[in-house]
Amino acid sequence: MGAGLAGLACARELSEAGLRVRILEATDQVGGRVRTFEHEDGFLLDRGFQVLLTAYPETQRLLDYDALQLGRFYSGALVRHDGAFHRVADPFRHPTDAPATLMAPIGSLADKLRVGAASWRLRRPRLRALFARPETTTEAALRERWGFSDTIIDRFFRPFLGGIFLENELRTSSRMFAFVFRMFAEGVAALPAGGVQAMPRQLARGLPKDTVHFGTEVAAVEGRTVRLESGDGLEVPAIVVATEAPEAARLLEAEAAGDVQTESRSTTTVYFAAGRPPTDEAALMLNGTGAGPVNTAVVLSNVQPSYAPPGQALISASVLGNPPVSDDELEGEVRRQLRDWFGAGVEGWRALRTVRVDYALPEQAPPFLSPPMKRVRRRPGLYCCGDHRRTASINGALASGRAAAQAVLADRRAGRLA
Template identity: 50%
Template sequence: MSTAPVTIVGAGMAGLTCAIHLHRANIPFRLVDDADAVGGRVRTDTVEGFTLDRGFQVLLTAYPECQDHLDYGALNLKPFYDGALVRTHGRFHRIADPFRHPFDAPRTLFAPVGTLADKLRVARLRGALTSQSLNEIFSAPEQSTRQVLATRWGFSDLMINRFFRPFFGGVFFDTELEASSRLFEFLFKMFAQGDTAVPAQGMQAIPEQMASTLPADQLHLNTRVAAIEDAHTLRMDDGTTLDASAVVIATDAPSARTLLQDEAIPAKQRATTCLYYRAAESPLDEPILALNGDQDGLLNNVAVMSDVAPSYAPEGETLISAVVVGDPVEDDASLERTVRRELIDWFGLPAGGWSHLKTYRIPHALPDQTTPAVRHNPDAVRHHGAVYVCGDYLRTASINDAMATGRLAAEAVRADQSVPSA
């Protein structure tokens, strides 16, 4: 076995998890990333005292990998309400998880968001998926989410379009609901079994907590890999080379495809756009997601992040997140004007006085998971020879499976180098 360290390219959730497991196994490693901080797509900025995640992001506390790797108490997680406000025909209607908010069940039953039978089907769906194992979910026949909602679970078009389309369309960044039914059923189970939350100091607190468990001298930021010369040599952007006992590519799919010159790695990505505003007061006054239940306009969902986590805004101020699925063709100024008009329509004239803080366009927010897409093959992390890959594009587009593939890559390296389990 080479005495050179395993080199992990990419310090996002997959790369950090891989590094943690190599470190636990006493396997020398180095972790390189061309960004100025860890996290990959899970990043947070501070703008005028506000905490802005780079795009609307949440943590599902039921994720098994997160439970194994993260200290939730130290993250000081702040949960969302278990449900949503669905806006249709100019009014907001509450859809609540009746098992967690039984007093809101009557409002949910009579909300014009699907039929009464649809509301009962939600309870049946919840019961079925919470009782299924992950293996059962990932071995079920794969359809599109829209198909499985209509055929396997029997929901009406009204319920699909007014609730599932904006809610899960905002999760998948796919409002046509073409994403795999396996992804949908896995995420529905996770939503039902835990909280939807953000760390008090922003989503980047998650990768920072992970990085804090690693030797600082093995983390190399602002370091760009230009090419993989072979399984044991990387050429850097400055022309130097690095020796490696193995290489783990832990980047997003487009970057992995380029570095490995492998057209089999999926190129299609889902985009999202997030606009942040400061306001004098909250238009919702509770930590709940507001959804566009009508198939019009650009806005998909709105959340008052300072209602969820007061630390996201300076004292006495309000932070609002407005999400548009995809990457609109308008320039930023035109897009902001359009979104503001829609916010005024949703929340009234005070929205006209909100101050725009920042717009994030994220073209590679998630891998596209249009069927067939979701497979749980542990050998998928082995690319060729001593080159490995990890990332959410190998399994489900989630923090959980970014971390899972990082763990699997480390386990494959350990097995291939015949290193005993720690």
């Protein structure tokens, strides 16, 4: 059950192996957390700011990037600090921006050389080896393992990784940091022309017709029976629970859900429309000051023009957590901060929507990735996948779905499914 990325990846693998699959999905769409809302004025608003990292092994395996018509981010960022933006670029992809990067007051020269060294050293080993290194927090790894200064940690890593981990204490597993840094070193961040939901939609198109049953909420798992909210029961040889962690823990309660991490992280995205973009950059802008609600901002339509109607711009501002203030108050605070960044033109921007995602990511403090691959098989006939089983990401969700499908197929081959 669950037509998020994990459930779709699992269903793809099983149906390609010739099994009949039914996905029971509580809502009316595929994608789960990866959804896109089409605003009546022609803007594409994702369910919170999120990106595809093109180096993800699972998306490379499962998605047709050409068909997604990806718009790519600049490989680097603009860091807001001391009243100005400072460029931090990947020198291998943007060599002409290397001098600006070296001059930026975002850390010492040694820090910048360490970024290059980390990028080089994290690219070399096999992915599996990255996950074998001792697990600590990202902050401890940055400081103690890589030797970064407080300056670059506070001005660059907190907002940059904070936007990915959805927390800026950097308490997230160092294994997640190594994985994410490797993905940025090997590929780029990108957005599909149809919004992020184009990814699950493409996966769903690869499934036999009528595989996904929408508006079908599962109430309980009872042995080999899936009990629906409607009261009906479906008896099946194998059940895969592909929901968010808290719902998985509830459904698996009777089946020892002990290792399902149910704590989570939230995020809020405020979308604005503008008559013209405040910058032509397709770069992520990071708040390197530690003050104000905005962690990152980006002109999405500079990255992917399809996100805004012709002649207009779409700007997103990301806030960590779910601030306990009204949408109007939050929008006002965000606008004040962006006015400071981009000038008085911000007053003329139209607020389109504030998107609050309460359950955005599972909590990923150590020992979240010990082991890095949590078991997906509960017993013959019952399996569990989702981003809480691997790295909490698009890649982790897809990988867990494939692993669950392989466990089903192995039990079937061994004659363990009735």
